[in-house]
Amino acid sequence: MKTLSVLLFSFFLSTVSVCQFILTPPVSVTNEDDSYGFRSPKVISYGENNDQVMVFWSRTGSEQAMFISTLTNGEFSTASPVPIGNQQPNLWSGNLGPGIASFGNHIYITFEVYGSAVYCVHSGDGGISWEEPVAAFTPSIGRFATIPNIAVDNLGSVYIAYVNTNSAEEDAHYGLVKSNNEGLEFSDEILVNENVQSNEVCECCNGNIEIGANNEVYVGFRNNNNNMRDCWIVKSSDLGSTFDEVYDVDNTNWVLNGCPSNGPDFTVTDGEVATVFFTGANNFDNDVYFTVLDSASGDVSAAQSVRLANEESIGQNSARIASNAQGEVMVVFQESFQFGQNIGFSLAQNSYEIGLASHVLNDSTGNQRQPDVMAIGNVFHVVYEDFSSGTVFYHTVNSDPNSVLEEENSKFLVYPNPSGSFIQLKGAEKVFNYKIFSSQGKSMLEKAVTKSGNDGALTIDISTLNSGIYYLSVNDASYMKFVKE
Helix, strand or coil: CCCCCCEEEEEECCCCCEEEEEECCCEECCCCCHHHCCEEEEEEEECCCCCEEEEEEEECCCCCEEEEEEEECCEECCCEECCCCCCCCECCCCCCCCEEEEECCEEEEEEEECCCEEEEEEECCCCCCCCCCEEEECCCCCEEEEEEEEEECCCCCEEEEEEEEECCCCCCEEEEEEECCCCCCCCCCEECCCCCHHHCECCCCCCEEEECCCCCEEEEEEECECCECCEEEEEECCCCCCCCEEEECCCCCCECCCCCCCCCEEEEECCEEEEEEEECCCCCCCEEEEEEEECCCCCECCCEECCCCCCCCCEEEEEEEEECCCCCEEEEEEEECCCCEEEEEEEECCHHHHHHCCEEEECCCCEEEEEEEEEECCEEEEEEEECCCCEEEEEEEECCHHHCCCHHHCCEEEECCCECCEEEEEECCCCCEEEEEECCCCEEEEEECCCCCCCCCEEEECCCCCCEEEEEEECCCEEEEEEEC
16 A cells, blocks of 8 residues: 655646646555556445546456555555456456446446447445446347447436447447436437438447536537537436437547547536547648637537646547536646656646646656546545556645645754755654655655664755755655755
């Protein structure tokens, strides 16, 4: 188990405004124990006040399994397997599945057995115990249900949306089933994309399902109109019975003779729906783009690019998006280089500012993929696959200045500050370890401490650091800012 330490840094979102952010360093959800796997991580909130964090992921290979871990007092619990009965789920990579959603302490997970059915497994006690999986949708002979997504509305009803295709992965449409009794039984299939051009969707692209403030049901997916692979959002105002409102949220007009296996993600804010997606259309540069749908007028903004976090990268992909309680929007994405990947993010004050600036979330491993993001209050929570450690990594990002820890409340003192070569660390508590991070969250120095001076002080050599602002974390809890001259 690991405890989260806190870093504070500032960056410009525009030429006239400055936002202050708190970024926690990367934490391995399983303390870098790679035996639990690391694929397709998702992060959700749950609990009576919807303020607890749960991370969900899969282990692929010969011993397939699904796991959850919960965050309590800054520490992740030991990974707990999700029972799947006698089923053998197909655990795809990336955002192709499985999926997870919550309603209070009710946790719902959906997975597929390709060629058999889409299943739902339910826990009513926050993941402590689980019921047997239920077949939520069983396709007719010759049809396949795949890539399920799941959401729960404010009434506790469960919605599962999925691609329904034939055995040749053609003639694909988007279907939805609903349960009003905690996943015990599900409705007949509801056709989601009935009013969308061509009535056919990409057969291998992930979609997304979100619930609005008034229980509107939004479903997003990549369409297939004679190989034009644009992204659409459909909306139901009658609890999923019909989807009469349809919006083309992607004006890039990408024509591709094959499914890109990469669909949209979106977040519903007050009066707006912001969508992020990858496109390889002409006049676009094989990166992540975003649009904003005005719910009142139905107008959709033109696609705009999400800036690269590192100008040396050769492309973006696998974008996810979330909004917090104060209307800020955060996009996370996978950014590729010639050798390896990193996770980038853009945090904006509103949906229309997503493209103004992007930053590297963690540049210490260089082999990170498939991020996910959600918000509790004003704090964003991010997870992603980390191939270097073989586990899931976790961060938080927060732009609320009121939540910044006051340095005078720290249990330790750092002096002299500024300093050129050495700093002294002194406090009433024993020092077990210290870590020094750059203002961008990069780990610079780290050491376990076995002995300090006679007066309890500890001398730290900072001569190898470049001039600038740094943050010293002590015992993975207290932190202090200091300046290297």
